Amino acid sequence: MSERIDVTEIFGKNVFNDSAMREKLPKSVYKKLKQTIEDGAELDPSIADVVAHGIKDWAIERGATHYSHWFQPMTGVTAEKHDSFISAPTSDGRVIMEFSGKELIKGESDASSFPSGGLRSTFEARGYTTWDCTSPAFLREDNLGVTLYIPTAFCSYRGEALDKKTPLLKSMEAINEQSLRILRLFGNTTSKRVVPCAGVEQEYFLIDKAKYLQRKDLIYTGRTLFGAMPPKGQEMDDHYFGSIRPRIGAFMKDVNEELWKLGVSAKTQHNEVAPAQHELAPIYTQTNVAVDHNQMTMETLKRTASKHNLTCLLHEKPFAGVNGSGKHNNWSLTTNDGINLFNPGETPHENIQFLLVLGCVMKAVDRHADLLRESTAVPGNDLRLGAAEAPPAIISMFLGEQLEDVIDQLCSTGEATHSPQGGTFKTGVASLPDFAKDATDRNRTSPFAFTGNKFEFRMVGSSDSVSSPNVVLNTILAEAFREAADELEAAEDFDMAVHNLIKRLMVEHRRIVFSGNGYSEEWVVEAERRGLPNLKSVVDAVDSLVTDKAVKLFESFGVYTKAELESRAEIEYEAYKKTVNIEAKTMLDMAGKQIIRRWCATPHSWPSP
Numbered sequence: 001m002s003e004r005i006d007v008t009e010i011f012g013k014n015v016f017n018d019s020a021m022r023e024k025l026p027k028s029v030y031k032k033l034k035q036t037i038e039d040g041a042e043l044d045p046s047i048a049d050v051v052a053h054g055i056k057d058w059a060i061e062r063g064a065t066h067y068s069h070w071f072q073p074m075t076g077v078t079a080e081k082h083d084s085f086i087s088a089p090t091s092d093g094r095v096i097m098e099f100s101g102k103e104l105i106k107g108e109s110d111a112s113s114f115p116s117g118g119l120r121s122t123f124e125a126r127g128y129t130t131w132d133c134t135s136p137a138f139l140r141e142d143n144l145g146v147t148l149y150i151p152t153a154f155c156s157y158r159g160e161a162l163d164k165k166t167p168l169l170k171s172m173e174a175i176n177e178q179s180l181r182i183l184r185l186f187g188n189t190t191s192k193r194v195v196p197c198a199g200v201e202q203e204y205f206l207i208d209k210a211k212y213l214q215r216k217d218l219i220y221t222g223r224t225l226f227g228a229m230p231p232k233g234q235e236m237d238d239h240y241f242g243s244i245r246p247r248i249g250a251f252m253k254d255v256n257e258e259l260w261k262l263g264v265s266a267k268t269q270h271n272e273v274a275p276a277q278h279e280l281a282p283i284y285t286q287t288n289v290a291v292d293h294n295q296m297t298m299e300t301l302k303r304t305a306s307k308h309n310l311t312c313l314l315h316e317k318p319f320a321g322v323n324g325s326g327k328h329n330n331w332s333l334t335t336n337d338g339i340n341l342f343n344p345g346e347t348p349h350e351n352i353q354f355l356l357v358l359g360c361v362m363k364a365v366d367r368h369a370d371l372l373r374e375s376t377a378v379p380g381n382d383l384r385l386g387a388a389e390a391p392p393a394i395i396s397m398f399l400g401e402q403l404e405d406v407i408d409q410l411c412s413t414g415e416a417t418h419s420p421q422g423g424t425f426k427t428g429v430a431s432l433p434d435f436a437k438d439a440t441d442r443n444r445t446s447p448f449a450f451t452g453n454k455f456e457f458r459m460v461g462s463s464d465s466v467s468s469p470n471v472v473l474n475t476i477l478a479e480a481f482r483e484a485a486d487e488l489e490a491a492e493d494f495d496m497a498v499h500n501l502i503k504r505l506m507v508e509h510r511r512i513v514f515s516g517n518g519y520s521e522e523w524v525v526e527a528e529r530r531g532l533p534n535l536k537s538v539v540d541a542v543d544s545l546v547t548d549k550a551v552k553l554f555e556s557f558g559v560y561t562k563a564e565l566e567s568r569a570e571i572e573y574e575a576y577k578k579t580v581n582i583e584a585k586t587m588l589d590m591a592g593k594q595i596i597r598r599w600c601a602t603p604h605s606w607p608s609p
Ligand code: ADP
Pocket: 197, 198, 199, 200, 201, 268, 281, 282, 283, 284, 328, 330, 331, 332, 333, 340, 453, 454, 456
């Protein structure tokens, strides 16, 4: 029996969270910092020294020797450079532990070896990391000892974003501002902020480390390039939700403990469809924190696997012939006082605000389907999308019977008079309770499904950062909200105007709604008939970033400049090219050294021609 742990005791133990801030900061400083964190007020630089002092004390009490600005360059993984807290030795040869406000707020590093996609020449090397105080600092304990991690954004000397966090924060501002306009139109004068939230389900494979080390292809490319299917794959469906084996259980227990200490609310764990495939899902939180937490989760999965003599594979398709791994990005908009803008209520046909929001989401997804697809474009994902286990590369929306029925009523008669209800689920067994059924079934084949009070974007690859998908989601909806608010604020008769607008949005964007089997060949044909883009590979998708439509969208909200978009496209092409090249070189190496040579060394007869 393993030792018992008290989750409430360890949760957030290594996070400079609200209770740590209260304990370590003077009341006035705490209040100012909270205003920035909660209301988006500008950070008052004069408090930086005091905050830095508080964080340092807290970290050192817990054994920290170093701090690191932690950032997310365009490589898709995280980067860190560690500095110890020690000062220059004093005259008596001793050191003191120091950490200034300047060191907390700003880091300067040589950015020249991070991908910039032509934004800078190599000689223009300076890059800055800037503290993102809305994502809490945390401690990591490992072989290096204890290190204080400070989540930061990363920009070039000229201020261009070189990372995945800066645009995300900007997109969160954009959706906040436009959502508030919509809420005000419906008479809400009290909500102060609208925060996009994400709950990120992470799929992964675990394999024995010794076996991993025998495979150059897994080591260099993250997937097997040669091999044959074993006699048994996933055909018996006996792994999905199967009981968790002891070795994997011990691993999951360690992962949970590590994540809980870091304040990541790991909640759900289960075996997935493919043999050796598993999933972990945390409770949703605001998107920039969710993105950081997902990065921490991926790192924790890898580190913990190693401790258990396992290797965690985050590649989208490590093994041909069985399912690959994705990352479902559950997304919603919630006000600071707890209103979820995607909540339809019991009777959506009467919920005019919800119908307007839904119409705007349909417009956003339809108009920018290419950008959404692009936001999930990593080479590994090309092998998964459309392979009868994950949605195809075609973006469509699944809304469920209840909402589709309401939309049909609106499109045909202009009025929606009822919402179909789920009714009661009768178990037919006297000892089992009957219960209220959901109004809508699930559809696993859809890349973008409405699931009750959130949208689940299922196209993201398992190894990828969820930052770009959320940047796109936030910005495209901000645009649709802005257009709706412009129109409705100018209307004389609001009720009439909103009714007409909802109907128009639904009629114009009905084509993006699809509830059939997204894995089928017929859908590919039908989607083409509807004029929906089918961007099958990274190479097909990347140009979506630099269309006039995309540049106009992102520039109008200050999320990306044209130059930043061009650089991102460049980086993605380059990463694709390098990935394919490494795979090709690995194949040649293995074929030459491990397959042909071994085959020649074994007694055999040559196959007859
Ligand atoms: P499933 O496997 O059925 O898709 P899970 O329970 O594994 O669902 O994961 C659902 C994810 O959605 C969790 O991370 C959960 O916290 C998140 N989630 C639930 N409600 C919301 C919401 N309103 N906004 C964003 N994410 C949400």
